[in-house]
Amino acid sequence: MSKAQPKKKRRKHSAVVEYPDLPAAKGGLAAWFGRPVWNELKTPAALRRLRSSALWRGEDVPKGHGRPVLIVPGFLANPDSAVALEHILNSAGWTVRVAAVGRNAGPAISSVDTCRRAIDDLIEATGEKVAIIGHSRGGQFGRVIAVDQPEIVRQVIAVGSPMRTKYPKYLVVKVPAELLDKVWRSGVLGRVDPADEEWVDERRHLPFPDSVELVSVYSRSDGVIDWRLCLDPAAVNIEVDCSHQGLFNSISGVTGIAEALARHPGHFPI
Numbered sequence: 001m002s003k004a005q006p007k008k009k010r011r012k013h014s015a016v017v018e019y020p021d022l023p024a025a026k027g028g029l030a031a032w033f034g035r036p037v038w039n040e041l042k043t044p045a046a047l048r049r050l051r052s053s054a055l056w057r058g059e060d061v062p063k064g065h066g067r068p069v070l071i072v073p074g075f076l077a078n079p080d081s082a083v084a085l086e087h088i089l090n091s092a093g094w095t096v097r098v099a100a101v102g103r104n105a106g107p108a109i110s111s112v113d114t115c116r117r118a119i120d121d122l123i124e125a126t127g128e129k130v131a132i133i134g135h136s137r138g139g140q141f142g143r144v145i146a147v148d149q150p151e152i153v154r155q156v157i158a159v160g161s162p163m164r165t166k167y168p169k170y171l172v173v174k175v176p177a178e179l180l181d182k183v184w185r186s187g188v189l190g191r192v193d194p195a196d197e198e199w200v201d202e203r204r205h206l207p208f209p210d211s212v213e214l215v216s217v218y219s220r221s222d223g224v225i226d227w228r229l230c231l232d233p234a235a236v237n238i239e240v241d242c243s244h245q246g247l248f249n250s251i252s253g254v255t256g257i258a259e260a261l262a263r264h265p266g267h268f269p270i
Contacts, residue, residue: 016229017164017205025164025228035170039223039243046242046250050084055254058091062262065093067131067154068122072099072115074136074160075177079103081135085248085257095126104137107184109196112141119145119152129154131264133257135248136160136225143214143232144200150209157260159217160247162229166204170224208234215260219247236263 016025054060069089071082082098089096097118101111119130131154132142139161146153162168167177184192208214217238218230224244231237240247240256247253 015165019164019233022164022231022233023228025226033170035223035226036221037172037223039221040245041243043243043245043249046246046252047084050249050251050254053251055088055251055258056084056091058088058093060255061088061092061258063093064089064095066095066126068095068097068126068128069131069133070097070099070115070118070122070142072111072132072134072138072141073101073104074134074138075173076103076105077135077138081245081248085133085254088254095122097122099138101138105180107192107197108141108144108200109192111137112144112200115141115145116149123152131155131157131261133157133159134161136162136244139163139216140166140204141200143208144203146209146212146214147203147206150212153212155213155215155260155264157215157217157257158230158232158235159253159257160219160222160225160230160244161216162225163216163232163235164205164229166201168225168229170226173224208232213264215263217247217253217256217260219243219253222247236260 018024050056071085073081079102086096086098099115099118101114104111122130129152134142139158142156142158146156167174185194214232214235215238216230216232216235217240218227219240219242220227221241222244238256238259240252242250242252
């Protein structure tokens with residue numbers, strides 16, 4: 001895996017980590033307003049096509065043979081956002097759990113701890129390391145867990161995840177995310193130890209362990225996340241063509257995830 005080091009960081013919670021061999025993320029007004037958000041309106045039609053495809057029957061997906069997979073929904077995601085992917089992977093024979101993070105809008109440490117408990121359950125049930133498939137914020141947490149405990153993770157598939165920043169500057173993401181961050185740290189919604197949040201932040205951009213494969217599935221048509229932020233020097237980067245929500249709910253998005261699952265040594269052929 002690449003050991004490339006970041007050039008520098010800017011303001012703490014809005015920092016974008018830039019690498020010399022990766023394209024720079026958009027700045028200025030383009031970062032705040034420049035996403036094709038109208039592409040998200042295509043998601044319902046894309047989901048209907050997915051339900052009519054061979055993928056829905058678990059075909060054209062690597063056979064799981066009981067191997068464990070943890071699906072982690074994204075920030076403010078509808079709790080049903082992972083239903084289609086869960087169904088497809090179950091149909092292909094994987095042992096699947098969806099992390100009980102709700103809309104994944106709470107403190108980072110709460111979601112990370114929830115994911116780790118689910119991983120422990122999967123390991124106990126299967127006796128194997130876990131593949132984590134995380135959408136958006138969920139992919140960030142998959143990376144954090146693998147950095148901290150590589151011995152329990154087989155593979156991290158980050159799907160539409162801003163790997164090079166905590167909060168993308170896109171207006172509809174950055175404003176609620178940073179506001180919630182301040183509320184959590186203030187303790188208004190209950191006790192949150194700021195040191196726990198810092199613990200997560202410190203592990204977001206640490207070198208990725210060689211023993212775990214990192215794959216980033218991204219789309220230039222993503223209406224929410226700048227695709228450049230999804231590129232990680234430690235990752236195998238797979239490009240698909242769908243909306244942000246469609247990454248879990250379209251033929252193109254699920255095909256990219258299937259390609260990522262098929263990469264790991266020891267997986268049976270499609």
